[in-house]
Amino acid sequence: MLDTTSRDTAVTLARAIAEDDAFRAALADLIAFPTDASREVAPLHAYLAHVAQGFAAMGFETQGYTSEGRPFLLASRIEDDARPTVLGYAHGDTVPGMEGQWADGRDPWALSEDTGTGRWYGRGIADNKGQMLVNMTAMQAVLTARGSLGFNAHVLIEMGEEIGSPGLRKVCDRLKERLKVDLLIASDGPRIDAETPTIFLGARGGATFRLTLHRREGGRHSGNFGGALKNPALELAHALASMTSAKGALQVAGWVPDGVPDAARTALAGLTPAGGEVDADWGAEGLTPAERIHAWNSAEILAFSAGNIAHPVNAIPDRAEAVVQLRYVPGIDDTQLTEALRAHLDQHGFADIAIEEQGPRFRASATRVDHPAAQFAAQSLARTAGDDPVLLPSLGGSLPNDIFTEVLGVPTIWVPHSYPGCSQHAPNEHLPRALFADATGLMAGLYWDLGSVSKDALLGV
Numbered sequence: 001m002l003d004t005t006s007r008d009t010a011v012t013l014a015r016a017i018a019e020d021d022a023f024r025a026a027l028a029d030l031i032a033f034p035t036d037a038s039r040e041v042a043p044l045h046a047y048l049a050h051v052a053q054g055f056a057a058m059g060f061e062t063q064g065y066t067s068e069g070r071p072f073l074l075a076s077r078i079e080d081d082a083r084p085t086v087l088g089y090a091h092g093d094t095v096p097g098m099e100g101q102w103a104d105g106r107d108p109w110a111l112s113e114d115t116g117t118g119r120w121y122g123r124g125i126a127d128n129k130g131q132m133l134v135n136m137t138a139m140q141a142v143l144t145a146r147g148s149l150g151f152n153a154h155v156l157i158e159m160g161e162e163i164g165s166p167g168l169r170k171v172c173d174r175l176k177e178r179l180k181v182d183l184l185i186a187s188d189g190p191r192i193d194a195e196t197p198t199i200f201l202g203a204r205g206g207a208t209f210r211l212t213l214h215r216r217e218g219g220r221h222s223g224n225f226g227g228a229l230k231n232p233a234l235e236l237a238h239a240l241a242s243m244t245s246a247k248g249a250l251q252v253a254g255w256v257p258d259g260v261p262d263a264a265r266t267a268l269a270g271l272t273p274a275g276g277e278v279d280a281d282w283g284a285e286g287l288t289p290a291e292r293i294h295a296w297n298s299a300e301i302l303a304f305s306a307g308n309i310a311h312p313v314n315a316i317p318d319r320a321e322a323v324v325q326l327r328y329v330p331g332i333d334d335t336q337l338t339e340a341l342r343a344h345l346d347q348h349g350f351a352d353i354a355i356e357e358q359g360p361r362f363r364a365s366a367t368r369v370d371h372p373a374a375q376f377a378a379q380s381l382a383r384t385a386g387d388d389p390v391l392l393p394s395l396g397g398s399l400p401n402d403i404f405t406e407v408l409g410v411p412t413i414w415v416p417h418s419y420p421g422c423s424q425h426a427p428n429e430h431l432p433r434a435l436f437a438d439a440t441g442l443m444a445g446l447y448w449d450l451g452s453v454s455k456d457a458l459l460g461v
């Protein structure tokens with residue numbers, strides 16, 4: 001039987017630690033490292049050295065690795081081979097600080113609070129430093145309440161997620177023998193909303209393509225030539241329009257999934273995605289907005305240019321360019337995405353448009369909704385929260401999840417601690433402070449239950 005009293009102790013303790021000033025100070029320390037992934041690597045190393053100390057204090061052995069020039073940290077606490085072994089993952093790098101663009105003159109690299117709204121601000125607070133600290137704190141609470149985790153833990157931290165996770169696949173491949181784990185439990189990305197505990201089981205893939213139509217060298221007078229010369233801007237506009245219906249439903253054969261699996265449809269029933277910011281009359285027909293984001297594919301025009309929009313002149317532009325991005329769930333042949341688009345454009349009379357895929361590519365991957373580990377995690381969160389969590393087949397956005405499902409071959413359970421309005425890749429990145437205690441309590445319950453469940457029950461063998 002599960003020890004309810006001690007479970008409650010661990011959850012209560014976790015919440016209390018997260019509400020303590022020391023938690024805020026620890027979070028401020030993490031944010032103070034200017035770990036912009038696109039800049040110099042010295043702060044990335046310094047950040048990992050700092051985090052390694054935290055894990056060491058919790059009885060973890062820590063080991064640094066370098067892969068493709070990026071630093072990685074593996075923290076491991078092995079208690080008993082008979083117990084389940086869990087891999088945690090986090091990233092300590094961030095997008096650029098965007099200094100000077102934050103409201104009220106906030107410094108991105110200093111934790112600050114808006115006492116009126118109860119929000120904590122700082123670059124990386126949501127993506128992903130705060131989420132890592134929540135999980136570390138929850139493990140600490142279980143260690144204190146139980147005297148041990150009750151399971152084996154590896155935590156892998158990378159410092160290049162925001163630039164496409166260079167070296168992550170290689171380092172996992174290299175550590176494959178050591179990382180004989182039963183499942184991944186990690187935290188990144190947003191909950192469905194700030195108040196609702198959420199699990200997602202994988203991530204949509206992302207592939208980006210530059211479409212270029214270069215008709216001639218230099219513009220031509222729109223009066224002297226207009227009507228008799230092809231206009232690449234018009235042609236490209238027609239080509240882009242052919243890729244979806246007028247209501248945004250994807251039309252490129254090979255880019256559209258076969259259908260939504262029943263278990264996914266059931267999990268998504270009644271769900272309002274994206275904080276309710278959806279256009280009900282947009283996207284694939286016959287699907288709900290939640291299915292369109294979490295169980296279907298979409299193509300977006302990210303950028304589109306021809307001529308000079310700031311200073312238009314009376315000329316037919318010589319070239320037009322667009323950047324198009326496909327977000328996709330597992331189930332389509334993603335080795336043939338460029339070929340499928342090529343065939344579509346050719347078929348619609350746009351053979352002159354050049355296509356170039358622009359990296360990095362995120363591959364789609366997800367654990368099935370009815371996997372026992374997914375059900376275990378959902379039940380654990382329900383037990384702590386008193387209500388079922390939202391269970392998403394895939395995160396709408398992308399994560400390097402396929403590395404864990406393919407290289408390590410494990411089920412992937414993501415319990416995100418951010419929320420859709422967190423401005424994670426913009427100025428003013430923040431989280432509601434109340435979310436920290438809530439999330440830390442949920443994770444303490446989940447780690448507690450991992451220390452109580454048998455390997456067989458967890459994996460359904």
Ligand SMILES: [Zn+2]
Binds near residue numbers: 095127162424
């Ligand atoms: Zn990010």
